[in-house]
Amino acid sequence: MPTGVAIRDVREQLFDAADRILLRDGPSGLTSRAVTAEAGVAKGVLHKHFEDFDGFLADFVLDRVERMDAQAAALRDAAGTGDVVDNVAGALAAVFGSVAVAIVALVTFRDELRARLRRTWPAGVPVLTEAAIMIGRYLGAERELGRIAAGADEESLGAMLVGTGHLLFADRTGPAPAPEAVRRAVAAVLGGALPR
Known part of the structure; x- marks a missing residue:
């Protein structure tokens, strides 16, 4: 150019x-x-x-985390509508169907990038942590509406669901899991938290 x-x-x-x-x-x-x-x-x-390539990568990762804000808002707005399991399964598919799985690999691949991200993101892998927060907040809204058991720990459930989603979607070179497989996994994690 x-x-x-x-x-x-x-x-x-x-x-x-x-x-x-x-x-x-x-x-x-x-x-x-x-x-x-x-x-x-x-x-x-x-x-x-950008200061250097790792500075570029840190800004890139944080920008992609910020892009999750719209998805988080849409999921929160879905509280009280549709099926809880379907809503969470759809959110996981959207998170992991994006560049998120590759970003997780990138963050674990580059030591200097992790060190830079720690300056502004104190714990966890940014995309996964943000997804767990997003799902936890959604589950909290559903708990307030009585669609999740009153004693449910939405933060732990959010983390467990993101971990489960990551395992399902981790192989970026293979086919994505079938929607029914994602739904089954979500239903298994949420089983005890769903009102009978």
């Missing part, structure tokens, strides 16, 4: 390129050269906007 040509939304362009690379090639394929080539920009563009 010639110098002096303005690039609109360069961060988003680079982040979208990172999404495509992660989904196609996994964390080992995600390099600064691969990102700039995929985005169609000069390599210097990345370093102009």
Whole structure:
């Protein structure tokens, strides 16, 4: 790309390129050269906007976590409607059907990235932690409506459901689990928390 040509939304362009690379090639394929080539920009563009490549990756991960806000709001708004198990199974499929599984692999693959994320994200893997919070809050709303047992620990259930979802979706190179398999797993985790 010639110098002096303005690039609109360069961060988003680079982040979208990172999404495509992660989904196609996994964390080992995600390099600064691969990102700039995929985005169609000069390599210097990345370093102009980010301190270094790990800084880019940290911002990328946090941006993708922020994108979950709309999904979290939609799930909370679903409280009191539909079937609880179906709502949670759909939320898990949406989280893990996205770039989230690849981001988990990326975070565990790169020590420096984990160290940078700890500066602003004190515990857990950001995408998984945010998903557990999202599902826990939804279950809390359902508990208030009487659709989840009064004594249910929604935070623990959210974490267990995300862990279960991660196990189901962890192999990004194989086929995604069937929706019925996800639903069965959710029903098993929530079994004791659902009113009879």
